[in-house]
Amino acid sequence: MQFTAKFLLSAMKPEQFPNDARTGGAPEVAFLGRSNVGKSSLLNSLIGEAAAKVSSTPGRTRAINFFALHEGTPQKHAFTPKLVFADLPGYGYAKISKSISAEWPTFIEPYLQEREELALCLCLVDTNIPPQTSDTQLIHALQQMQRPYVVVGTKADKLSNNQLAKSVAVLKKAHEVENVIAISSKTDAGIKALWAAILQGTQV
Template sequence: MKVTKSEFIISAVRPEQYPADGLPEVALAGRSNVGKSSLINRMINRKNLARTSSTPGKTQQLNYYRINDDLYFVDFPGYGFAKVSKSLRQAFGEMIETYLTQREPLKLVLQMVDLRHPPSKDDLMMHEWLKHYNLPLCVVGTKADKIPRTRREKHIKVIKQELGIGSGDLFIPFSSEEGLGREELWTVISRYTGVGQELNEAANQE
């Protein structure tokens, strides 16, 4: 199965707005400006299905993208929310917590961290929260192309140590510019969603 169809479905703020077709969902969580939209576009080989924002924290809903009518990418609001009020931040937090703990079609969470920097306080809190609830998790280190190849392993080691990522945990360095990590990430997504290995095979052929 090639990734030949991808479309934006809805910006949802309430459970009754979420798709009801039962397709598996992969959630993308990370700080504002960590590169969630760029990752989605690279994964489906499109330039602008997911729109990047010039204002970090602007995305304030769960944005659903349907891939080949087989699964959804669910783009979370970037945590941090420097531009919004405390009450709005609380509402976002409650929306996300409800989704993560009660959404049955959710099969995998991709926690995205900027590989260039040590994890932030928000990164650490999100990671601890996801581990506490034992949610299926893969940490993705974005913007790997911004780091010289000779220094990437050092940055990866820092991220893993700070987050407590062990040998049995999933971690994938990723570059939306170079495509680094795309095939590995499709393999993980395929494994957790049950969509099948054809997604990974399509990625390998492109």
């Protein structure tokens, strides 16, 4: 299945979230994770184009950025989106964590708790560092909200196969999850497996 991505809008409060007129009620996939974990890079890898801006400065994304995914090529695609990707602000970066944390209750928590179109959350964790408490807290919060989620291990290309296997095992134990899909936005490793999980989770 081929998709053409189109930037919809940036939202910093619930009333700015896209309505059905913009999305056709398409299921939404939220990208969540610590600052600099690779959310924008992964989004670009999934859609095969640089739709999301990638910054070298952690915490640069301060709004929820929505992207509509239309089935087909840029020259000829379906008018109504099949999917919507939502790139959420990162958390846990020391220099801006307080300001980001202050913003979460105002529009990010309402999005996660109340957004009817939200079908699947991608929880991104870095395979190159030890498990982070903030990631565990996010996973537990989604469990309490009864939101379906998939844990994605990013930057897998930086580790050998043995190192990656050990890292994934540690992450699964620490976060108390059965599966972590290891991916690399640079080599596209794991992207097909993640796409399969997204399509299954959104029933597209």
